[in-house]
Amino acid sequence: GAGVSQSPSNKVTEKGKDVELRCDPISGHTALYWYRQSLGQGLEFLIYFQGNSAPDKSGLPSDRFSAERTGGSVSTLTIQRTQQEDSAVYLCASSLLLSGSHPEYRSGEQFFGPGTRLTVL
């Protein structure tokens, strides 16, 4: 079946502009995550959505970053007033959230998309 898809695959923008990155999770996956991969910081967690619960935004680096998930499916990560340090690959992942006692729920097996490479000039 189809995996996690992300668009655009590459985005070049000028410092100070806003950008929107899109993630389409695996159908039926109720949990969605955003991570950032950069040379200096490795893979960092940004935000997590689970069903209709309030998102966990604890990994967002600043208030310029925000994300939403509409209809429990597609998610958009928005970066306002981009800075050069925002340049990175932004990865989206999804997982199947089953009942609390199910091993899959507890283990957090996540499937990743191909990422969006963001370059801020």
Place this chain on the structure above:
Amino acid sequence: AQKVTQAQTEISVVEKEDVTLDCVYETRDTTYYLFWYKQPPSGELVFLIRRNSFDEQNEISGRYSWNFQKSTSSFNFTITASQVVDSAVYFCALRGEMDTGRRALTFGSGTRLQVQP
């Protein structure tokens, strides 16, 4: 706080050699989950294996094997008879039980494996 250390930044081997990628983790949780992901040049992270802390049985899948040792907080990954297609960056990751609500993975810095023909 969780921490994952992959001390090997880059490893280069010749095809058919065996290679072991090291992973050491730190957690205060009594129950936790360990993962290995492969990131080929295409960039997409590919899930390889999940190991639960309460199951120390080692696992073999084809040319891949994993050695989980709680006593040394290590979860090492061995590729037997390496092939050029194994060239990638490999990430070890951890999620603790206390992270259940957060469900985020803590990743190591990755090990770049180059398999030369």
